[in-house]
Amino acid sequence: MSQTEELPAIPQPAAPARFEEATHASSGGTQWWRRSVIYQIYPRSFRDTTGNGIGDLRGITTELHQIASLGVDAIWLSPFFASPQKDAGYDVSDYRAVDPLFGTLGDFDELIAEANRLEVKILVDIVPNHCSDQHALFREALASPAGSAAREMFIFRDGLGDGGQLPPNNWQSHFGGSAWTRIHEPDGTEGQYYLHLFDSSQPDFNWDNPAVGDEFASVLRFWLDRGAGGFRVDVAHALVKASGLPDWHGRADGADTPGYPFADAPMFGQPAVHEVFRRWRAICEEYPGERVLCAEANVHPIEAMADWVRPDEMHQSFNFPFLHTDWDAAALKAIITRSLKAFDAVGAPSTWVLSNHDVPRHATRLGAPSPALRPGDGLGPGDAQPDPVLGLARARAATLFMLGLPGGAYLYQGEELGLGDHTELPHEYRQDPTYARTDGERLGRDGCRVPLPWNDSTRSLGFSDADTGWLPQPEGWESLTRQAQESDPDSTLNLYRKALELRGSHHLGLGNLNWLEDTIGGQLLGFGNSGVLVLLNLGSTPVDVPAGEVLLASSATALGAAPAGTGSLVLNPDAALWLRPPTA
Incomplete structure (x- = not known):
């Protein structure tokens, strides 16, 4: 039976659904962002x-109609700014320029024009916690003395x-090792340290300094004037650090701490960060x-x-607890209800997500032997492979x-x-x-960032005229190209x-929820929403x-x-279903 064919009504005597007391009622607001579906494009791997061998803005413009045809409301573009690309563009050297790898400002303007034609918004991925060590402001800080206005744009401290x-x-870097790097002063002597919660090439801004906010x-x-529909804000929880920068004994990504790993982290979730985003709003x-x-705010609890x-x-704010919840009915129900x-x-x-450029794709995660899947990292050739x-x-x-x-x-x-x-x-x-x-x-x-397969026209499956992209594609993707799946x-x-x-037609994004x-x-696990019953079988039997x-x-x-003899149907394991209950 094809999922796109007209599916039959389930004959009686199947029992009617019974629901708990309402968990969520519609707010009544109809703004597009309350029910939006937003599609993330990772530019270097798109087209x-x-x-x-590296995707570019023209590639996005060329194929944007394919994404619009899915029925999405907006595109979130991962960084395309000028960058040395030591962290795939999350190390920005100029926030007002397009990196030549991806094109020009003119290419961005053409992308906006095509998005407007297709009635799709473009959200820019802004990176306000840190920049590249090649940014002009940081180069000026290195060339200036301790205590100077240039140094105060970043977090410099004596050792x-x-x-x-x-x-x-x-403090430890999210990418491993110390979060501090020592510099040589302009006179050549060993000098102060600067803070970098990520790579040493990504110095953190000092958000206690009003000049950074300005x-x-x-x-x-700059980007709103060019037509951007808004911003996804990278590590929004990390901008402001606790006064005095006290020691903390957790790992920066929280992977070694059960429960709420960032509850007491002095580099995350400080109250003053909310003033920053009130200004941005x-x-x-x-x-x-x-x-x-939209905040990438990895804070706990929900x-x-x-x-x-x-x-x-x-x-909006990404719901990471939902993304990281196990394949378990009770756990999913609990986090959805709390959210x-x-x-x-x-x-x-609430805003839901299952995959992005920082975590294993859910088709891998949900088929992997759980002991082998490292928190926040992918699987390698030496690991037990997913089913x-x-x-x-x-x-x-x-x-x-x-x-x-x-x-x-x-x-x-x-x-998709x-x-x-x-x-x-x-x-x-x-x-x-x-x-x-x-x-x-x-x-x-890297495993979740591999270039996309489009068709069978080239050895890189239509991603590029080059034989391979910046990362090679795995064996077997020929059957997964967009061309192969169209018909x-x-x-x-x-x-x-x-x-x-x-x-969209049933207005589920603006609806209610009754378990x-x-x-x-x-x-x-099942719930009703706007006259649709949504069912998920997480067990091992129908x-x-x-x-x-x-x-x-x-x-x-x-x-x-x-x-x-029963005349009804069953939902098989690891499957989901939408149905319309009979009217009374």
Whole structure:
């Protein structure tokens, strides 16, 4: 049975669905960002039009109609600014320029024009915590004396111990090693240290200095004036550091700490950071068209994350606890319920995400042996490999379930093709600074950033005229190209298209949520939203499906026949379903 064909109503005597008390009621707001679907483009891996093996802005403009046809509202562009590319563009040397790798400002303007024609917004990925050590402001700081205005743009401190041989505190870099690097002063002597929560080539700005805030206000207006629809804000939780920079004994990415790893982190979630984003919200509101802010704010618990989306701050914030929740019905229900209640309390939409450029794709994550999957990192050729069939089945089901939730949703490029990570990427190709800074102990994120497969026209599967892109694609992607999936009604691409069409026509993003009472031993998770029943079977056996008209199933094998004589259907393991219950 094809998921895109007209699916049959389930005959009686299937029992009607029974629901718990309402968990979430629509806010009544109809702004686009409350129910948006936003598609992340990682420019260097999207489409190359120059033959150098690296994606570019013209490639995005050329293929933008393909993404618009999915039914998304906006595109989030990962950084395309001028950069030495030591951290794939998250090390910015000029916030007002396009890196020549990706094109020119004129190419950006053409992209905006095409997006306007297709009625898709473009969100720019702004990186305000740190810049590149090649940025003019940091070069000036290095050339200036301690205590100068130029140094005050960044976080410089004297070292501890005899001759300042020890770093100012014990903070660790997110990419491994110390978060401090010592410089040579203009006279050649060993001097102060500067803070970098990420790579040593990425000095942190000093957001206690009002001049830093003024600089970024100017940067925002530069891109808003060119037509940007808003901003995704990188590591929004890290801008302001605790006074005195006290020692902290956690790992910067929190991977070694259970529970709420950043609850007491002096470099994350400081109260003064909210003043920064109140100013940014006011800037966005100076422009027409509901320009938006989305925070990458990795703060815990979920109730604290809601502080970032109060009415005068961000419009959205990524829901990392949801992304990191195990394939478990009780755990998913708990985090969704907490998220909706927390965000409802401040009148904001919850925003759901399953994959991005920093984590293993969910088609890999959900098929991987859990002990082998490192937190925040991908799998390598020496690891136990994921089950691709199981991973794809669960990924499709998880996506269908997520898109039924009220609020916003983010999609990562290629997930609509069912792509997993390149889990056997040879180590010589790795470019993530995490890999180098930990001497290979942590593999980094290259596996989820591999160039996309478009068609069979070139050896790089239509990504480039070059034989390969900046990272090689894995074996077997020929069957996953967009071209190969276009005409297959059961393809992952067509599942996404149909799901987004139904999500829009049934107004699920602006809807309500009532949990299904019957969980069938804890393996079935279901809820009602705007007259649609969304079901997910996370168990190992089929479960009975309530009465109703089937709208969409996560695969052609999601549904099966119940035991003879009952006249109903079952939902198979690792599958999801949308149906319309019968009217009373």
